[in-house]
Amino acid sequence: MTASKSPLVIGAGPAGLTAALRLLERDVAPRIVEATENVGGLARTPVDGSWRIDPGGHRFFTKSEEVADLWRSLLPADQWISVPRRSAMLVDGHYVRYPLRGRDLLWQRGLGKGLHGLGSLMWARLRTGPRIVNGAVSFRRWGTYEFGRHWYQTFFDGYVRKTWLTDPDDIASDWANQRIKPIDWRVRSDQELTTTDVFRYPKLGPGQLWEAAAEELRSRGIEPKLKARVVEAQYGASGWTVTLQNGETCLADGLFSSMPLHELIEALKPRPPEYIRAIAARLRHRGLITVAVALRERLDIPYHWVYTPNSAFRSGRIQNYSLWSPDLAPPAWPGSHLGFEYFVDGPTGTWGIDDEELVRIVRDDLRALGCGDSTVEHLMITRSQHAYPVHDSTRERNVQRIRNFLAARYPSLHPIGRNGMHHYDNQDHAMLSALKSVDRYFGADVDPWQANTDEGYHESGLVNG
Template structure:
């Protein structure tokens, strides 16, 4: 039987599914709703300027993923970038991941005393009580860092970037994303020195554009600006329509579009209770404002987190510390990316360059740049950037997953949005690769990708 799979989405998951299918001798059709390649991991280009919307560190423990990355770009197109992140609290830069030495030397005396006391109390409680596993991020953070240091570094940041009360956010992602305090007291902490990541010279999209070219050379039809609007399944064949009038058919459907939207466009439609739980799934949107300043400011970090209420921005990328090739040759100023998190229906989503520019200028002043000479402003919008892990997410996703397995056996949700799971880039890829294996009859469960409680990003994977 001829295999004719369809893929929705040309981000890391969709393209990885395409690469694995072609490796096995099958040519899929890919539908991408935008005019870009790479999803959130794209590189937006504006003249000689390049924008990474989300700051993508390339790290994996999977040799399978590492081999795929290396196969797409030659070695001279990869950079080894030391991780140098910090949190800006009370006008003080504190390195992140948090190190005990920095907390003791860089914070104000009051923050040291209150923080150390709260941390010691939290440690004592964990050792002397049998506590249930923390279910909310707030519970997890107070238990891990103590109340004061949790509130100083994480509470405001999570409220700002997740757009929800930390008490109403599940904690399951925290162990993978947030490292505990390191208490090595020497000046040359070996763990920090080894924290190095790969990064494509011209931004993350360079890798995914290479993947798209490889697929096109193999005969894969990648249709951009083709948003899927309906997906009909007759028990054997999928028929997908797009907003530009395409009608494509296939024997299987791999979908990296938001799971909530996928459920709404299925035909025959799932029952009302499945559509209701799907409607509860929420996403965060992201607006990245890239700002080039004529003056050089010494920010010795590639990523700055801003948990304080005095900042509107959630994170700031220092692009020249990611790659000098993200800005024009000869540019000696400062090139920053301001990341603003919002819900998809918030007014800020529709703000024009002037309105966003005013917000950025206020944040620049908070950074201490009193008279910044702005040379260029560039804006990138990502509507469904990150799935929100709230208490309803686990129950809803399991019910949807089980229903889809039973009634649409040749439907394969993949990736961060397709499975509504806050995955790393390599996990999104693995979910797609495993789904292709399932398509070929292998006894694998793609939903088990990235279920480890701990997955810390550290060290250069070669």
């Protein structure tokens, strides 16, 4: 081990654990501090007895061989399952498959609505002319161009309002090309679809992978320090002095930070200039509350993810855990295991909603799903405060200014991951930003902020085991 180096990693989510593993690989022993009592961050698996849940529904896919190799090295092949992707939008009592298919759109809700949608799409394309510039327009404009007004309103407007809790005109569309697939007009059989769109999944949920990563670190002498929230990071001539909430301090020659970017700015000493603090304070997040319910009754929902864009549901999406992995429930559980996702705003807003109220809300949503009378066998509530870094129209410019400031003032500070960089990233991009940041720590001329710029990336890749 290189004793002259002493990096500290903030956060034991996918980005922080990846940075720690890569540092070890390069013969440097990192320390890693995590605010909560769990590893895995947003991709953890909360457990209650034999019940497990995936708070976000994590598909494992990547275009990066490096990331895929790391996943494979951490969990043996028999701990991965292959899951065909089946998602749908529940609209007017119809499960309309997602990604949207031309054939379903034309017929499933009646030919009249189908032709209306098609006419509206053609009109949007004729009126707008050549392809609009993604990212330069609001989500509403992007969606109306991509799907036509009718299908945009039917499938996306309500969902985006629920997720971001704001008007789609106030949301940038830079993430949409990566996250929302265009309509598939090809005629393909169901069989063809389920064999081409497959993702990998750890049997015990996404946290299984990150617990294995932490175990790997432990086996090599690195114990992630849990319940260790960083509250201050002081920079001086001799490097970093980081203070934890309990008053302990650690010295470091480099910091890898996956804590939310605006919280990092507030933790820095000496204090960054007022204008940087002001723009950092404008970086917003959406929280996520997942209410998992196990019902005695077996529901016939053949989809893993069901989006619920309309106002009949308070939840934005329902996960069908039974299809994700049977090991998320007790052995041979015969009923249904569902996760209702509620998107909430900051500490003073709906984030503070109490458990009793959540139970009432989920009961209403069960009724909307047509199973209000089912017996609830088990219920679990999971809260993720910084689930979604909001991409509003000022995000890119503000992040760029903060990033320039940090690079100029603190060359040994490396923001990594989804909230560390305030970018709506999946695990693979969070990991890539960590891998590149470690390379940068060793002097490589790489830009970790470029880890996620692939316009053609779609949530449908296949990660071979």
